[in-house]
Amino acid sequence: MFRFVVLVAFCFSASFASVDNNIELGEFSVRAVTQGGELTAIEIFKNKKPFQRIEGVEWWEELRYCDINFLYGNLYGNEDEIGFGYICNATYSAWEYKYDPQEQMFVYAGPMEGLGVSEIKETDRFYVGLDYNHDHERNALRYKSILVFQKPSNKIIQEIRRQTSGLDYTLNGEANVCEGDCLAVGDYNFDGIEDFSLYVTTYSSAGEERNYFLYDPNEERFVVMEFVGEGDTNLQFDYEKKLITSFHKDPATSFSGAFERYLTYKIVDNKMVQVKAECRIIYYGEANDDELTLQHDCDNYGGFSRLSSVGLKKNFELFVALNGDKTKGTAIYRGQKEFLDLSLSGNVAKDFTYNEIYRGKVNGKYIFTIDGYEIKDAYYINNAGKKFKLKPGF
Secondary structure, eight states, X not given: OOOOEXXXXXXXXXXXXXXXXXXXXXXXXXXXXXXXXXXXXXXXXXXXXXXXXXXXXXXXXXXXXXXXXXEEEOXXXXXXXXXXXXXXXXXXXXXXXXXXXXXXXXXEEEEETTOOOSEEEEOSSEEEEEEEEEETTTTEEEXXXXXXXXXXXXXXXXXXXXXOTTSSOOOOOBOTTTTTOOEEEEOTTOXXXXXXXXXXXXXXXXXXXXXXXXXXXXXXXXXXXXXXXXXXXXXXXXXXXXXXXXXXXXXXXXXXXXXXXXXXXEEETTEEEEEEEEEEEEEEOSSTTOEEEEEEOSOEEEEEEEEEEOSSSSOOXXXXXXXXXXXXXXXXXXXXXXXEEEEEEEEETTEEEEEEEETTEEEEEEEXXXXXXXXXXXXXXXXXXXXXXXXXXX
C-alpha cells in the first residue's frame, strides 16, 4: 500500500471561485481552485512564492466537472519524492503530479489506479474517505475501500478494502440505501477522540445497522468493535451521560400488542456493558382507544401473557410475565397501576404454583400449566380459598 500524505477534502456548489486550505509539501504548498464545481487550476507555491500553475484545461475534459474535490499530497512517503494528486469524480481514478528535479517543476505522473473517494467525512483528527463502485451483476453500489488520513501530519494511517485477506475487517455493505451519507462521525466510546461508523445494512435488509470504528491511540489506527444494538435500529449515544441506548420492537405473540425493549450500556474497555433494561408491552383492545402500556425491568422472558376470568358477572383481566427460569415473575391487573410479584412455590411436571405478593404479603396463589413459556391453563386462588378459572389469550 502506498503511503500518502493528504489531503484536504472539499466540495463546492457555488458559482464563484473557491480555494481550499493549502497542502504543505516541505517547501511547497499546493491548492486547488474551483468554480461551480469545476476545477479551474491547481496553484503551487515554493517558500510562499508562486511557483507553478496547472490550468484546468490540462485535465481531461470529463475530469473538470467534479462531484468531489479531493486534494492529497506527498504521495511517495519520501521527502525527496514530492508529489500530489487530485480526485475529481468517484468514477475516475486519482490523477498525480510528481516533482521532477531536472525539470524543476511538477510533471504529470499518470492516474493512480484504485484510489477513489465517493464520500468524505471529517473528524477532529482525521479525514475518512469511503469509496464504492457499481456491481453490475447485482445492480448494487458496493463498498470498495476506506482511507483514513490523519491531521495535521497529513499521513494516511489506514486502508480498509473490500474482501481483502489478512485484514481484521472487510467491507461487505452496499451503499444503495445510504448513498452519500453512509459514513457518520461521533465519539462512540467517549474517550474524547471522534470515531466513525459505517452503514452496513444491504438494500434488501430491514432496519439499520452500523459498524463502529473506534480509534485506538496505542495502535494508531481504527478498530471495528462489536457494538451491537437490540435489533432494527441504530444505537443512540448520550454524550453528556456517556451512555448508549438500544431499542428493539416486535409484535408480541401471546396477545394483540407490541413489545418494546430499551437497553442502556456504559463503555468498559471499548465494550458495551449493560447497566439498565426497560421493557414495555403496549396492549391494544378491541376499541381503538382501548390501549394499555405495561412496563417492567425485562427480567420477564417473552413479554406478558393476557389472562381473564370467566363466568363472573364482571370479569377481571390481568397480564402475567415470567422470568427465564420461571422462578419468579410479575403481574398487573387491568385498571391497576402497581405490579404484583410472583414467586414460585412449587411445580409438578408442567403445573407451576406461584405466590402472589403485594407489598411483602401473600395475597393468593396462581396455578399455571405452562408449555415452554406459553400459559395453557390457569387458576387463581385467593386467601379465602376461592378459586377462579382464568382464560389465556384474547
